[in-house]
Amino acid sequence: MTxxxxxxxxxxxxxLREKSRVLLASxxxxxxxxxxxxxxAPTDQRILWRLDADDPRRPxxxxxxxTRPDWSHLVEQSGWPDADGEHAAIRDYAPLLAQxxxxxxxxxxxxxxPVQNTSTPTKPTATQLERAAETKRRSFRIGHRTADQQLTWFLSRTQRWGFEVPPAHTDPPALGLHPGDGQQPPTPYEVRIVARERRSFRKKSNGAKPVVLHTATFEGRLRxxxxxxxxxxxxxxxxxxxxYGCGLLTLAPLPGPR
Structure with a gap:
């Protein structure tokens, strides 16, 4: 993406719309x-999306x-086309990138x-073994399932992504929401997992095997x-x-002076 x-x-x-229920489920x-x-030519560009459903009544x-999109079809089929307010806000990203x-x-x-690539999974599923045999691949992509694993995955990669998460100015996070082995809590950081999901869906309706994703939503402060x-x-x-709704990093001003 340019x-x-x-x-x-x-x-x-x-x-509450019928079309919305289909979209929210898959x-x-x-x-x-x-x-x-x-x-x-939407296939010529990387398109990122994320569904925030913290308030299930207002996803x-x-x-x-x-390129500039047109969301008329989503507003008409899955929104509130006759209600007040801005149904589909579209903002130029250039001012943010300039900052x-x-x-x-x-x-x-x-x-x-969050995933890991390994050639020696401890408990490969039947699907993973079958895919490995079909593609002759020697490694497996396995989703991290625990909050501890997912947070460790995130914090271990931030430097290569061009940012760091500063140490927290508060007490250590709740049990299970910090990296490490769970024995001695390490230095807490300004990040927390606010949602975790196991998503299972089918790409086709002809009996194809479902796609299974383990996702985590991270919130915090970055530098x-x-x-x-x-x-x-x-x-x-x-x-x-x-x-499938992963990978979009969004930014916002910090809530107060640091």
Missing amino acids: TDMTYLSRIRINP PHAMHGAVMYGIPD MLFVLTA LAVGREFAFRLTAN ITDVAAFTDKLVGGIGPAKS
Whole structure:
């Protein structure tokens, strides 16, 4: 995805609509609906999206695109087309990208699919063994399932993504929400997992095997250490399963002076 013309959209979803229930239940269906909002060769660009359903009565869909989208179909089929308010806000990303600098701090949110690649899984599933035999691959991609594993995955990669998470100014996080082996809590950081999900869905209705993803939503504070690397991840996404609602890192001003 280029940074010349990048847009961040926020679409209000009405969970009571019939079409909305389909989209909310299947990342594959939501991916298709998102792709319909890009008029020109959507397969030629990286499209990132994330569904924030902290309030199940007011889910919000965020989408990052390299060209200006049109979300009329989502508003008509899955939103509140006759209600007041801004149904689909579309903002140019350039002003935010221009603010990026080493040392600059932001609040952030990211839903990711933390995984590990290993050639010796301790308990490979039948599906993993079958796929390995079909593709003759010697390694397995296995999703991290515990909060401890997922947070360790995140914190061990931030430097290569162009940022760091500062040490926390508060008490250590709750049990299970810190990296380490659980024996001696390490230095707490300004990040927490606010949601964890196991998503299972089918890409086709002909009996194909389901896709299973273990996702975690991270929130916290970050400090930029490498503008080029950070920009690349901001517009290109983080981790696997980007087509299915993972990888979109969004920023916000910090809530107060630091």
